[in-house]
Amino acid sequence: MKKPVDLNAAYQPAEFEFRDADEVREIMARYPAGKQRSATMPLLDLAQRQVAQDGARANPPYGGWIPRAAMDEIARILDIPPIKVYEVATFYSMYNLEPVGKYLVQMCTTTPCMLCGSGDIVKSCETHLGIHTGETTRDGLFTLVEVECLGACVNAPMVQINDDYFEDLTPQVMTGLLDDLAAGREVKMGPQNGRISSMSEAGTTTLSEKADQLGIAKAG
Ligand code: FES
Structure with missing residues (x-):
């Protein structure tokens, strides 16, 4: 994704010094x-x-x-x-060269996420936040952008918000996440549908002895 950059924009501060x-x-x-x-x-x-x-x-x-x-x-x-x-x-796309919201919502819309419904999630974000993709909310809290594959396709659809991944999303889960972040409530990273990492949603299908030791549900 091409990042916007304007080295002479009015928002550019005159000075910068590392604190540490x-x-x-x-x-x-x-x-x-x-x-x-x-x-x-x-x-x-x-x-x-x-x-x-x-x-x-x-x-x-x-x-x-x-x-x-x-x-x-x-x-x-x-x-x-x-x-x-x-x-x-x-x-590199991880460097933001213009001001962004406190929460940078990077919605993956590459093929696996798209096939699993990322388009609906983008739409729900736009409606919920009252902005279009590429814009920042007036309160400065959220910037919404679309990005290419973030390497978590097995848990599609997913979003990266600042440093964290949120996976196995639905539009309802996504808008709930946005509400929680706006309210300063703690949010759970990773899969949002209860599964552990990228294991089968039905439970483990291999390494069953290890699953027993860890108390993880097995597929029926
Ligand atoms: S396509 Fe979305 S994480 Fe790979």
């Missing part, structure tokens, strides 16, 4: 001398998480994204041209 200099040093020390530019990706991730921490305390809240000033600061720290950081940040 020790963590920056620790990340850079993972790489051999002279290869510090390899720290570009973890530093981009650190910047995005720092912005998310700030956003969680803001009113209205916002989620993690990477301002141009952060990319420039990473280039300064690593002593590389800023374009080298922009190249990486614009290539």
Whole structure:
């Protein structure tokens, strides 16, 4: 998915500074001398998480994204041209280059999820949140985007919200999840239909002795 990026937008802050200099040093020390530019990706991730921490305390809240000033600061720290950081940040979809909601709802709509009903779930999100895909709610809580396969097809349809996967969704379960997040209630990650990981919905069909030890239901 092509991420929107406007390095000169009005929302771009003039400055960015890492709060935790020790963590920056620790990340850079993972790489051999002279290869510090390899720290570009973890530093981009650190910047995005720092912005998310700030956003969680803001009113209205916002989620993690990477301002141009952060990319420039990473280039300064690593002593590389800023374009080298922009190249990486614009290539990988996990880096958000414009402000997003506190909860980034990444709905998988690739074939297995589509065949299992992701289209209905996207529609239910749009109706429930009052936004279209690609938009952010006025309260700053949710940004809804469609993404390609997130590698959890066996538990389709699924969504990634910030760092967490929610699987085996129905439209009702999905809107309930959104309500719980908006209300600050605890949510359960992973399968939402009661099964464990990607086991058969009817219960285990192999390794039955292990299932007995763990108290897991077996298929009848
Ligand atoms: S198609 Fe949705 S996780 Fe693979």
